[in-house]
Amino acid sequence: MIRTLSAAALALGLLFAAPAARAAGEYDVPPPANLSFQGIFGTFDRPAAQRGLQVYRQVCANCHGLRLVAFRNLRALGLTEAQVAAIAAEYQIADGPNDEGQMFQRPGRASDRFPSPFPNERAARAANNGAYPPDLSVMTKARHYGANYIRALLTGYQDPPPGVEVAEGMHYNRYFPGRQIAMANVLFDDMMEFADGTRATAEQMASDVTTFLAWAAEPEMEQRRQMGVRVILFLLILGGLTYAVKRRVWADVKH
Amino acid sequence: MADTAPSHGTTAEPEGTRRDFLKLTTTAFAAVGGGALAWPFIHQMNPAQDVLALASTDVDLAPIAEGQAITVMWRGKPVFVRHRTAAEIEAARAVPLSELKDPQRDEQRVQRPQWLVMIGVCTHLGCVPLGQKPTDNKGNYNGWFCPCHGSHYDTSGRIRLGPAPSNLPIPPYEFRSDTQIRIG
Amino acid sequence: MAIGLHDSPFKNPVIRWIDRRLPIFTMMQKEYGTFPTPRNFNYFWNFGALAMVNLAIMIATGIVLAMHYTPHVDHAFDSVERIMRDVNYGWLIRYMHMNGASMFFIVVYVHIWRGMYYGSYKEPRELLWILGVVIFILMMATAFMGYVLPWGQMSFWGATVITNLFSAIPFVGDSIVTWLWGGFSVDNPTLARFFSLHYLLPFVIVGVVFLHVAALHITGSNNPLGIEPKGPQDTLPFHPYYTIKDSVGLVVYAIVFAALVFFAPNFLGHPDNYIPANPLVTPAHIVPEWYFLAFYAILRAVPDKLGGVVLMFGAIAVLFVLPWLDRSPVRSMRFRPIAKWAFLLWTVNFVVLTYAGSQPAEGVWVTVARIATAYYFAYFLVILPLLARLERPLPLPESISSAVLRGGGPLPAGAAAKPMEKA
Numbered sequence: 001m002i003r004t005l006s007a008a009a010l011a012l013g014l015l016f017a018a019p020a021a022r023a024a025g026e027y028d029v030p031p032p033a034n035l036s037f038q039g040i041f042g043t044f045d046r047p048a049a050q051r052g053l054q055v056y057r058q059v060c061a062n063c064h065g066l067r068l069v070a071f072r073n074l075r076a077l078g079l080t081e082a083q084v085a086a087i088a089a090e091y092q093i094a095d096g097p098n099d100e101g102q103m104f105q106r107p108g109r110a111s112d113r114f115p116s117p118f119p120n121e122r123a124a125r126a127a128n129n130g131a132y133p134p135d136l137s138v139m140t141k142a143r144h145y146g147a148n149y150i151r152a153l154l155t156g157y158q159d160p161p162p163g164v165e166v167a168e169g170m171h172y173n174r175y176f177p178g179r180q181i182a183m184a185n186v187l188f189d190d191m192m193e194f195a196d197g198t199r200a201t202a203e204q205m206a207s208d209v210t211t212f213l214a215w216a217a218e219p220e221m222e223q224r225r226q227m228g229v230r231v232i233l234f235l236l237i238l239g240g241l242t243y244a245v246k247r248r249v250w251a252d253v254k255h
Numbered sequence: 256m257a258d259t260a261p262s263h264g265t266t267a268e269p270e271g272t273r274r275d276f277l278k279l280t281t282t283a284f285a286a287v288g289g290g291a292l293a294w295p296f297i298h299q300m301n302p303a304q305d306v307l308a309l310a311s312t313d314v315d316l317a318p319i320a321e322g323q324a325i326t327v328m329w330r331g332k333p334v335f336v337r338h339r340t341a342a343e344i345e346a347a348r349a350v351p352l353s354e355l356k357d358p359q360r361d362e363q364r365v366q367r368p369q370w371l372v373m374i375g376v377c378t379h380l381g382c383v384p385l386g387q388k389p390t391d392n393k394g395n396y397n398g399w400f401c402p403c404h405g406s407h408y409d410t411s412g413r414i415r416l417g418p419a420p421s422n423l424p425i426p427p428y429e430f431r432s433d434t435q436i437r438i439g
Numbered sequence: 440m441a442i443g444l445h446d447s448p449f450k451n452p453v454i455r456w457i458d459r460r461l462p463i464f465t466m467m468q469k470e471y472g473t474f475p476t477p478r479n480f481n482y483f484w485n486f487g488a489l490a491m492v493n494l495a496i497m498i499a500t501g502i503v504l505a506m507h508y509t510p511h512v513d514h515a516f517d518s519v520e521r522i523m524r525d526v527n528y529g530w531l532i533r534y535m536h537m538n539g540a541s542m543f544f545i546v547v548y549v550h551i552w553r554g555m556y557y558g559s560y561k562e563p564r565e566l567l568w569i570l571g572v573v574i575f576i577l578m579m580a581t582a583f584m585g586y587v588l589p590w591g592q593m594s595f596w597g598a599t600v601i602t603n604l605f606s607a608i609p610f611v612g613d614s615i616v617t618w619l620w621g622g623f624s625v626d627n628p629t630l631a632r633f634f635s636l637h638y639l640l641p642f643v644i645v646g647v648v649f650l651h652v653a654a655l656h657i658t659g660s661n662n663p664l665g666i667e668p669k670g671p672q673d674t675l676p677f678h679p680y681y682t683i684k685d686s687v688g689l690v691v692y693a694i695v696f697a698a699l700v701f702f703a704p705n706f707l708g709h710p711d712n713y714i715p716a717n718p719l720v721t722p723a724h725i726v727p728e729w730y731f732l733a734f735y736a737i738l739r740a741v742p743d744k745l746g747g748v749v750l751m752f753g754a755i756a757v758l759f760v761l762p763w764l765d766r767s768p769v770r771s772m773r774f775r776p777i778a779k780w781a782f783l784l785w786t787v788n789f790v791v792l793t794y795a796g797s798q799p800a801e802g803v804w805v806t807v808a809r810i811a812t813a814y815y816f817a818y819f820l821v822i823l824p825l826l827a828r829l830e831r832p833l834p835l836p837e838s839i840s841s842a843v844l845r846g847g848g849p850l851p852a853g854a855a856a857k858p859m860e861k862a
Contacts, residue, residue, distance in 0.1 A: 025723070040702055068520050072308050099318075111308040134714070138520070141705060142713035177723070217713075220523070220530040227531075228701025232694060234288060239690040241281040246683045248277065253675065254843050255478045285686075295528035299503055304525040 025178025030145050030152030035211055038147065041229075043222050044215045046078045051194050052212025053077065055205045057087075059186050060136065063128065065116030068137035069216050072110040076219060077212075084110050091115050129169050131182035140210070140217045147214045149175060154206035157185040310439040316370065317434040324387045326375060329438045333375040333383055334426060335399075336436075339410065344368045346397065347411035357421040361411040364425055372428050372436065373412045377401040379419035384408060399423070470656055475674035476681055477662035479839050483557075484660070484681075485688030486550035491648065492689060493543045498641050500536040508588065510634035512627045515590035516715045534704040535696075540582050541707045542696050544730035547575060555761075556782060558770030559661040565762040567654040572758045574647050579731070581640040584633040586728060587625075591712030596725045598625045598633075604738075607745040624718065664842055665770025666835055673839035724799055732796030733789055739800045740812040750812065757819045764819055766827040774833040778826045785818045 032038070036045035053074065056066065071088040075081070088108035093115055096103035108115070116135065118124035125132050140146045152175045160172040160179075170180040187202040194200055215221075312329040314336055319325055324337035339347075347361040365371055377384050379401065385391040386399030386408070394400030394407035396415045401408075406417030413422040428438040447458040447465060458464040507526050509518040522529035551571070554560055560568035583601065587594045602619050606612040621628030659668065668674050675681070699706065707729055711722045727735050737754050741747040757764075772779040788811050795808040836842035 068517070068524065070305070070308065072304075073524070109311070111305070111310065138713045142710050144710055146710075224530065224534075224701055224704075228697060231697045231701060234284075234291075235690055235694045235697060238281070238284045238288060239687070239694065241277065241284055242683070242686050242690050245278055245281050246687050249679050249683050253478065253680070254840070255675075295531050296499065296503055298527045299529060299532060300506070301527055303507075303521070303527060303529070305521065306525075 027177045028174045030148040030175050033148045033151035037214055047196055048208045048211040049077045049215050052208035055209040058192055063133035065135040066114040066137050067116050067135055070113045136213055138217045140214045147210050151206055151210040154187055155202055312438045314436050326387055335373050335375040337371040339369050339371055343410040356414050359422055364411050373423040373425050377406055377419055378421045379404055379406050472678045474677040476677045477668055477839055478675045479662050479843055481663050483553040485685055486546050488685040489546045489692050490550055493546055497539050500532050503532050510631050512630055519589045534700045538699040556772050557661055558665050560762045561770050563658045570651040577640055577644045584637040587633050590716045592714040592716055592722050593709050593712040595716035597727055600725055604748050607748045669838045733792035736792045736796035736808045737812045740808040765823040769832040774835055777830050781822050788814050
C-alpha cells in the first residue's frame with residue numbers, strides 16, 4: 001500500500017515536472033485548435049494540408065524558410081509527381097560550381113528542399129527590422145502548446161487593451177510571450193482562392209497552414225501511431241502469455 | 256509442502272502438454288517480436304530517402320567533340336559519355352550477334368547513334384576500364400580495355416574477350432535537348 | 440586456478456568443445472541458471488534486469504544513430520533532422536534513444552529506491568552499492584553529453600550553464616572550464632569531444648555493470664525481508680523462476696516505453712531543443728532534462744555559486760557513504776517503522792525537488808527548494824544515523840521460508856520473537 005502510494009507519487013511528480021516552466025513573458029494559454037491530427041489516433045487531413053501548403057507558399061514563404069522539407073516529401077500530401085515537379089520548378093536553387101568554377105541558379109527538382117527567402121539569419125534580420133523570422137520546418141515541435149499555439153497566434157492579433165503600450169515596430173498578440181510580437185498580422189479574409197473551393201477566411205487559412213506545418217514537423221506521425229497500435233497490442237498479448245507462463249512455473253512453489 | 260529441493264517442482268506431466276503449448280506459443284510470439292524489432296536496425300543501413308531521391312545528373316554534350324569521351328559521376332559511379340565517329344558506329348553495327356558473349360545489337364544500346372552512354376564499371380569485378388582518353392589502351396576492339404583481368408569491350412561497349420560476363424550497362428537517360436542529356 | 444581444460448558437464452559436442460577451453464556455458468549455468476535466489480522477491484527486484492536491457496537498447500540505438508550523425512556545429516541539428524526524415528526508420532530509432540534515456544533513469548531510480556528501502560546497501564553489500572553509485576554518475580555524464588549532441592538551444596545553453604559551474608572551483612576553476620570547452624565558450628571542439636566521450640562512456644558503464652553483478656553474485660541478492668537465506672528452502676534457482684518473472688517485467692516495461700515512443704515522443708523533452716543552437720539568444724528558462732531536475736534544484740537552492748556546486752555534487756557523494764551513515768542492523772524498512780516514514784517522506788521530497796527544479800528560481804519555489812534540500816541531506820546525515828541508535832525495530836521473521844509459509848511479514852504478537860539478526 002505504502003509502496004504503491006510512493007510509486008504513484010513518483011509518477012505524478014514526474015508527470016508534472018516534464019512540461020517545464022513557461023517563458024518569462026506572460027501570455028494567454030492558446031485554446032485547443034481541434035485539428036484532424038490532434039488526439040491520439042488523428043491523421044493529417046490531406047485537403048487541409050494542401051491548402052496549408054498554398055498558404056505557406058503565398059504568404060509565409062516571403063519571410064520564413066522551410067529548409068528541412070523537400071519537394072518530393074509533398075507526395076505524402078497527395079500531390080502527383082507532375083504537381084511536385086511543377087512546384088519545384090517554380091523555385092531557383094543554387095547549384096555548382098560549374099565547369100567555369102561559378103555557382104549558378106537552376107530550376108528546382110523534386111529532390112531539392114525548399115529554398116529559404118534569406119541566405120542567412122543576419123540577412124533575415126536586416127530585412128525585418130532586426131527580428132528573425134524563424135524557419136518553420138519543426139515549428140509545431142519548437143513551441144510550447146505546439147499546433148494550438150501556432151493556430152491561435154495567427155489569429156491572435158487585436159488592439160492592445162487600454163493602458164498597454166506597444167513598442168515601435170511591434171504588434172499586440174495575446175498568445176505571444178510578452179504579448180508583443182515583431183510579426184504583423186498576415187492573414188486576411190479572401191486574400192487568396194483555394195482550388196477546392198473552400199473560402200479562404202483568416203480562420204480557415206490559419207487552421208490549414210497549421211495542419212501543413214504540423215505535417216512538415218512530423219511527417220512520420222501517422223505511420224508512428226499505426227505502428228504504436230500494433231506494437232502495444234502485440235505486447236499486451238505477449239504480456240498475457242508471459243504472465244500465464246510465469247504463473248505456471250511458479251504454481252507449485254511457495255513464495 | 257514437503258518439497259525442499261529447489262527444482263521445477265510440480266507433478267510430472269507427460270510430453271506435449273498444455274503447459275508446453277503455452278510455452279511454445281509464448282516463445283514463438285517473443286521470437287516474432289524480436290525479429291520485428293531487429294528489422295528497423297537492419298533497414299536503416301539501406302540507402303536513405305534523400306540518397307534515393309538524388310537520382311539524376313545532367314550532362315552538357317556540346318563540348319564533347321567527335322571521337323572524344325567524358326566521364327561523369329552518377330549515383331557514385333562513373334558514366335562514360337562518348338561522341339562516336341562514323342567509323343566506330345560502323346564497326347559496332349557490323350558485328351554479327353553470334354560473336355557476342357552477351358548478344359545485343361548496337362541499336363539497342365544507344366538512343367542516338369553518335370552518343371554512347373554507359374556505366375563505366377567492368378562487369379567482371381568492378382574496375383573502371385581504360386579507353387576514355389585518346390592515349391588509353393582501348394583493347395583489341397578499339398573500345399575499352401579493363402586492365403585488372405583483361406576484359407576487352409568494343410565500340411558499343413560490348414564484351415568481346417576476357418572474363419567479364421556481360422556488356423557495359425546502359426543507365427536510364429533521356430535527351431533534354433540536342434546538347435543535353437539527363438541520366439537517371 | 441588450475442591449468443588445463445575445464446571439466447565441462449555438458450554433453451553437446453560443440454558446446455563442450457567451447458566450454459572446456461573457455462567455460463562460458465558453465466559460467467552462464469552457474470550465474471544465471473542454478474544461482475540460488477531468494478524466493479520472496481517482489482517486482483521491485485525486476486529493475487536491475489530492466490536496467491541492463493535498457494543499457495543494451497541505448498547502445499544498439501546509439502551505434503545506429505552514430506552512423507548518420509555529424510558531430511559538427513554546422514551540421515549536427517540538420518543531421519538529426521535527416522535521421523528523422525530520410526533515414527529508414529530513423530525517427531523510430533531516434534525516439535527510442537531519446538525516450539530510452541528517460542526510461543533508463545526511471546528504471547534506475549526505482550532500482551535505487553528499492554536498494555534504499557530494503558537496506559541493500561548494508562553489510563556485506565557496501566561495495567555493490569558503491570559500484571551502483573558509480574554507474575549512476577556515469578549515466579548522468581553520458582546523458583548530459585548526449586543531450587548536447589542535437590545542438591538545439593537547450594543543448595547549447597545547458598552545456599554552457601553546467602560547464603560554467605566548474606569556474607566556481609577556487610584558483611583552477613577557469614582553467615578547468617577552458618580545458619573542458621577546448622576554447623573560450625561551448626563551441627565545435629566541445630561538441631566533438633562530447634560526441635567521442637558519449638560513445639565511450641556506455642562501454643565503461645558495461646564494465647562497471649559487470650563488476651556490479653559480479654559483486655552481487657558474491658554476496659547473493661538481498662530480499663524484501665532483509666534477512667539472509669539460510670538454505671535451499673529459502674531460495675530458488677534463477678532459471679526458470681526469475682528468468683520468466685523478469686520477462687513479465689520486461690513486457691510491462693516495453694509497453695510503457697512503446698507508449699512514450701509511439702504516442703508521446705516529445706512529452707518528456709523541451710520544445711526549445713527544436714530551435715537550432717544560437718549563442719546570441721538565451722532561452723527564457725534554461726532547464727535540464729527531467730531526471731536532473733532534483734539536483735538542479737539543489738544547485739540553485741544555495742545563493743553562493745560554489746556552495747551550490749558543492750551541495751549538488753554532495754547530494755551524490757552522500758550516497759557513497761550511506762552504508763556507514765545508516766548503521767542499523769535491520770536491513771528492510773518493513774521492520775523499521777520510523778525509518779520507513781522518514782524514507783517515504785524523503786521519496787516525496789525528491790519528487791518535490793524535481794518539480795522545484797522545473798520552475799524558475801523565484802517566489803515560493805526558492806523556499807520550497809531550500810526546505811527540500813535541507814531534508815534531503817538531513818535524512819542521510821542526521822535522521823538515519825540517529826535512528827540506527829534510537830529506533831526499536833519490529834521483530835524479524837525466523838527465516839524467509841518460515842515467513843513465506845506464514846504469508847510473510849513479522850511473527851504474530853505473542854509469539855516468541857527471534858533475537859534481531861545482525862545484518
